[in-house]
Amino acid sequence: MSDNKSYILGIESSCDDTGAAVIANGRVLSNVVATQEIHREYGGVVPELASRAHQQNIVPVVHQALRIANIDKNQLSAIAFTRGPGLMGSLLVGTSFAKSLALGLQLPLIEVNHMQAHILAHFIKAESQSAPSFPFLAMTISGGHTQIVKVTDYFDMEVIGETLDDAVGEAFDKSAKLLGLPYPGGPLLDKYAQQGDSKRFAFPKPKVSPLDFSFSGLKTAVLYFIEKETKANPNFVAENINDICASIQFTIVDYLMDKLKNAVEATGITQVAIGGGVSANSGVRNAIKEAQEGYGWTTYIPKFEYCTDNAAMIAMVGQLKYERNDFSSQAIAATPRMKF
Ligand code: KG4
Ligand code: ZN
Numbered sequence: 001m002s003d004n005k006s007y008i009l010g011i012e013s014s015c016d017d018t019g020a021a022v023i024a025n026g027r028v029l030s031n032v033v034a035t036q037e038i039h040r041e042y043g044g045v046v047p048e049l050a051s052r053a054h055q056q057n058i059v060p061v062v063h064q065a066l067r068i069a070n071i072d073k074n075q076l077s078a079i080a081f082t083r084g085p086g087l088m089g090s091l092l093v094g095t096s097f098a099k100s101l102a103l104g105l106q107l108p109l110i111e112v113n114h115m116q117a118h119i120l121a122h123f124i125k126a127e128s129q130s131a132p133s134f135p136f137l138a139m140t141i142s143g144g145h146t147q148i149v150k151v152t153d154y155f156d157m158e159v160i161g162e163t164l165d166d167a168v169g170e171a172f173d174k175s176a177k178l179l180g181l182p183y184p185g186g187p188l189l190d191k192y193a194q195q196g197d198s199k200r201f202a203f204p205k206p207k208v209s210p211l212d213f214s215f216s217g218l219k220t221a222v223l224y225f226i227e228k229e230t231k232a233n234p235n236f237v238a239e240n241i242n243d244i245c246a247s248i249q250f251t252i253v254d255y256l257m258d259k260l261k262n263a264v265e266a267t268g269i270t271q272v273a274i275g276g277g278v279s280a281n282s283g284v285r286n287a288i289k290e291a292q293e294g295y296g297w298t299t300y301i302p303k304f305e306y307c308t309d310n311a312a313m314i315a316m317v318g319q320l321k322y323e324r325n326d327f328s329s330q331a332i333a334a335t336p337r338m339k340f
Helices: 037-042 047-069 088-105 114-123 168-178 186-193 216-232 236-267 282-294 312-323
Strands: 007-012 017-024 027-035 078-084 109-113 136-141 146-153 156-162 271-275 298-300
Touching (some): 007 047, 007 088, 007 312, 017 047, 017 312, 027 047, 027 312, 047 088, 078 088, 078 114, 078 312, 109 114, 109 312, 114 136, 114 312, 136 236, 146 236, 156 236, 168 186, 168 216, 168 236, 186 236, 236 282, 271 282
Parallel strands (some): 007 078, 136 271, 271 298
Antiparallel strands (some): 146 156
């Protein structure tokens, strides 16, 4: 290496996005994501198709990440990869690739927990993004996860609440599907919601323990509601799409905020960070911003590209572990149900 920088390559392949990124001293030099469009046709992620697409994408995505970062692979300091949690076939592609590359280049290999990475994405150095100080609460909300985590230090995290069934992103996507919107429907539901009356229709908020979540009941409530209303008026959904979306979104956001309030109360921690694809939701973003004023919390929302699945967050964790000499052996295996 000609300078003192450590160049960490991050590889992400836990679900349906193939990502590669290079980070140097906390700054992202490149962050490439190939999103797999094929799943749209099926209304959800098809695991077998996802792993095949990862295989096709991984070499060009890594090449592109190195090219954009303007470095040669021989300048890399370490290879970080998502070990889990995620889809087994998808994880295997990134894991095998990372292991082979590390072996070939004789570089240290660093395993990364995808859920920890969503949280540590807050430590990426970027304009309009500031890092929380410890301890803080992190709510990770995406298509695969819904958790509230107490973060005491970089690698000292405790899940204090999580979903008992569907993830919140699934609640958005499944509700959108029932309304006839294409997959993934979350962003579209959000778009319609912004023009609707959120108090027009009421949906129940499932009762579980104070810090846990349940979303499967909401999906059923939306289904019964639509069935009932379309019996009386076959054009009900088309005529009321904005108000229906606004009411569903209001219910979900209110529920997320209830849980966050419970977590703040239970821990006494008022620094609150969010992450994951659902952090892009306008209702969530507004509610989090209002909580800053309303409840006196200090809130953190990462830049959009570090909210959805990305490799920059994997490289970020890679860098933190590299500084701690926390390396993995070549015997490491992908782990679909990985815990902290
Ligand atoms: O983090 P992510 O990109 O991938 C997973 O790890 O799942 O999150 C994707 C999820 C999908 O369920 C998608 O519908 C949801 O995030 N999402 C949204 C919005 N943007 C993405 N949900 C509601 N409103 C949005 N604006
Ligand atoms: Zn994720």
